[in-house]
Amino acid sequence: MTSKLPQMVEPFSQSLKSRGLSLTRLKSTVLQINVGLLCNLACRHCHLEAGPARQEIMSADTVSQVVELSKRFSFGVIDVTGGAPEMNPHILDLLGGLSGRGARVMLRSNLTAMDGPGREQLIDLCLDKKVVIVASFPALNETQAESQRGKGIFLKSIEVLQRLNGLGYGKTGSGLELNLVSNPAGAFIPNNQSQLEDRFRQILMNKWGIEFNQLFSFANVPLGRFKKWLVASGNYVSYMEKLAHSQNPCALDGVMCRSLISVGWDGYLYDCDFNQAIGLGLGGQQIHISELEELPVPGLEIAVSDHCYACTAGSGFT
Amino acid sequence: MESYYQPEDLPKFAEIGQEAPELAKKFFDYYNAVFAEGELSEREKSLIALAVAHAVQCPYCIDAYTQTCLEKGSNKAEMTEAIHVATAIRGGASLVHGLQMRNTAQKLSF
Numbered sequence: 446m447t448s449k450l451p452q453m454v455e456p457f458s459q460s461l462k463s464r465g466l467s468l469t470r471l472k473s474t475v476l477q478i479n480v481g482l483l484c485n486l487a488c489r490h491c492h493l494e495a496g497p498a499r500q501e502i503m504s505a506d507t508v509s510q511v512v513e514l515s516k517r518f519s520f521g522v523i524d525v526t527g528g529a530p531e532m533n534p535h536i537l538d539l540l541g542g543l544s545g546r547g548a549r550v551m552l553r554s555n556l557t558a559m560d561g562p563g564r565e566q567l568i569d570l571c572l573d574k575k576v577v578i579v580a581s582f583p584a585l586n587e588t589q590a591e592s593q594r595g596k597g598i599f600l601k602s603i604e605v606l607q608r609l610n611g612l613g614y615g616k617t618g619s620g621l622e623l624n625l626v627s628n629p630a631g632a633f634i635p636n637n638q639s640q641l642e643d644r645f646r647q648i649l650m651n652k653w654g655i656e657f658n659q660l661f662s663f664a665n666v667p668l669g670r671f672k673k674w675l676v677a678s679g680n681y682v683s684y685m686e687k688l689a690h691s692q693n694p695c696a697l698d699g700v701m702c703r704s705l706i707s708v709g710w711d712g713y714l715y716d717c718d719f720n721q722a723i724g725l726g727l728g729g730q731q732i733h734i735s736e737l738e739e740l741p742v743p744g745l746e747i748a749v750s751d752h753c754y755a756c757t758a759g760s761g762f763t
Numbered sequence: 764m765e766s767y768y769q770p771e772d773l774p775k776f777a778e779i780g781q782e783a784p785e786l787a788k789k790f791f792d793y794y795n796a797v798f799a800e801g802e803l804s805e806r807e808k809s810l811i812a813l814a815v816a817h818a819v820q821c822p823y824c825i826d827a828y829t830q831t832c833l834e835k836g837s838n839k840a841e842m843t844e845a846i847h848v849a850t851a852i853r854g855g856a857s858l859v860h861g862l863q864m865r866n867t868a869q870k871l872s873f
Contacts, residue, residue, distance in 0.1 A: 584838060585838070586838035586839075586840055586841075588838070588839070588840065589838040589839065589840075627836075629833065629834075631833065633830055633833045633834050634834060635834060635836070636834050636835065637805065637835065640800070640804060640805060640806065640835070640836070641835075641836045644804075644806070644836060
């Protein structure tokens, strides 16, 4: 879906050109896998508009192709995302197949989906393979968190975090990493991640005895459900302007798309999960995983659009 | 609609320095130093600023510090409590002057 809104800010590609910059690939060391848009939640900031009614999930065949890809090439990090990845029926095969070759395998979770029926095996596998859990936890305030993610999710998330801590996740020396992600509940850009992390650490420990390793705070990307909300609430123009005005050329060096290859639920390849949301293929091309003989070569141009302002605002999006 | 207050003026705040750049520089240097992390966190200082903005009834400051508080990780419940603090002090300040009224009235009446 492309924007039909009038152009409010300088096109991102033009802003790069006017500064004499370009966005090109380095060596691809990160494999990101989106296993589908099915999710138990319908968060207001979701760029993919994932939700309980979505049917698009990665098939067993594509899972096999992804596992094969991870064997053919040496990735340092493998990032499994969704939707709620826990809801894909082939998730155990995928995580099992990806683990054990030295890559740091990460599972992105909204926490509440980790608690569903039949998820014990998934948690056991995560423990066994030391899968890093990257959990969405937007706010320390119940009202604020639930305005983004839905009624009842806050205390459920707290329960799951306590359970993960009980299994060793987030505990020093356990080798079981638990990281939190806090996306703003609205049209504002977070700043000073380390101060936010200190506060989350203090309050989660004091109120609920919860520990975690790191907190990441990312600006919401103006796509999908979040973009619709921005437009409907009259915040779209000011948000885009804010992102564009916060553009930090230094952040370009570290943006994730430079070293990442993103596989969609249907096996098509992208430069990142956000390009996936608008169907903007790898380097602007439509390439399926079955057609990929070699990883994209360093120097190849990355497909960009105006949502890329979100990844280059402030300290960036890594 | 015309108004004495224009939201689009807020980002132009720095232009106030055009006629007196040295004074403006002193003010903005001081301003930035005040809001830097110190014994109080930047988040706490923003909540104080939001409360003071309501006390001095500055719509520009309310707009700016509502956004800043959110960006610094505060939530609406904390921001509302901060405004109640400002309200309590404003109300209390009026009320405590009632003692002056009482003293004067005491002097002037039986």
